[in-house]
Amino acid sequence: MKKVTVSSLLKKKQAGEKITSLTAYDASFAKMFDEQGIDALLIGDSLGMVLQGESDTLPVTIDDIAYHTRCVRAGTERAFVLADMPFMSYASAEQTYANAATLMAAGASMVKMEGGRWLCDTISGLQLRGVPVCGHLGLTPQSVHVFGGFKVQGREADKAQQLLEEAKALEAAGIQLLVLECVPSSLAKTISEALTIPVIGIGAGKDTDGQILVMHDMFGISANYMPKFSKNYLADTGDMRKAVQQYISDVQNGVFPSAEHSFE
Ligand code: KIV
Numbered sequence: 001m002k003k004v005t006v007s008s009l010l011k012k013k014q015a016g017e018k019i020t021s022l023t024a025y026d027a028s029f030a031k032m033f034d035e036q037g038i039d040a041l042l043i044g045d046s047l048g049m050v051l052q053g054e055s056d057t058l059p060v061t062i063d064d065i066a067y068h069t070r071c072v073r074a075g076t077e078r079a080f081v082l083a084d085m086p087f088m089s090y091a092s093a094e095q096t097y098a099n100a101a102t103l104m105a106a107g108a109s110m111v112k113m114e115g116g117r118w119l120c121d122t123i124s125g126l127q128l129r130g131v132p133v134c135g136h137l138g139l140t141p142q143s144v145h146v147f148g149g150f151k152v153q154g155r156e157a158d159k160a161q162q163l164l165e166e167a168k169a170l171e172a173a174g175i176q177l178l179v180l181e182c183v184p185s186s187l188a189k190t191i192s193e194a195l196t197i198p199v200i201g202i203g204a205g206k207d208t209d210g211q212i213l214v215m216h217d218m219f220g221i222s223a224n225y226m227p228k229f230s231k232n233y234l235a236d237t238g239d240m241r242k243a244v245q246q247y248i249s250d251v252q253n254g255v256f257p258s259a260e261h262s263f264e
Pocket residue numbers: 023042043044045046047084179181202212213214
């Protein structure tokens with residue numbers, strides 16, 4: 001069994017093969033997703049919403065993410081494991097290094113941070129110290145109060161151009177993966193084509209290099225509301241393993257997301 005790494009993910013993009021990804025928070029689901037052949041598992045700060053029942057991701061702490069990262073790592077043999085840096089855990093460089101170290105020691109192989117150009121120095125600093133970084137642009141949920149709600153980003157031409165420039169700046173700073181959340185499909189396509197590194201979309205249309213969903217949304221069991229861009233695969237299949245298999249094959253075959261799960 002070959003382990004998924006940053007280089008095998010990059011090779012997938014180069015070969016035009018879609019990357020499949022889900023969030024996971026515990027060993028049992030991580031093991032099941034891993035066995036079904038998922039490429040990457042994210043310990044997302046979405047756990048604030050789907051595990052803790054909060055209305056946004058802001059209350060999540062570094063200890064929460066570290067705990068769930070240890071759980072996921074324990075259940076994972078092959079998939080690539082990345083973990084979210086929670087709200088305000090990367091506000092300064094020193095704090096970022098200490099918190100990233102905590103997540104890497106807990107079993108993450110990469111950390112994810114929300115934001116654009118302002119993160120560039122931290123990203124190269126982390127990489128020089130042995131920590132691979134995933135960027136996150138578009139609807140970055142930790143900024144929900146700046147946006148004034150969970151809203152699609154990059155609809156206006158100037159905002160779209162700005163997002164493209166931020167993505168290029170992050171790549172130049174050294175990110176090895178980028179999550180694009182809730183942006184128009186055409187913009188996500190442009191950004192995915194402009195970058196060498198793989199771009200994983202959520203609510204970003206079918207033309208990114210891969211897809212990610214919050215596992216509870218994919219099973220249709222979230223405590224909060226179900227986002228438009230998500231799909232309940234358990235309803236279609238009636239079986240958790242089959243639901244995961246269907247999700248993986250739909251992403252690989254370009255069936256998911258369809259227009260109804262995307263924004264224009
Ligand atoms: O927290 C999370 O689950 C995420 C994904 C939705 C990308 O950041």
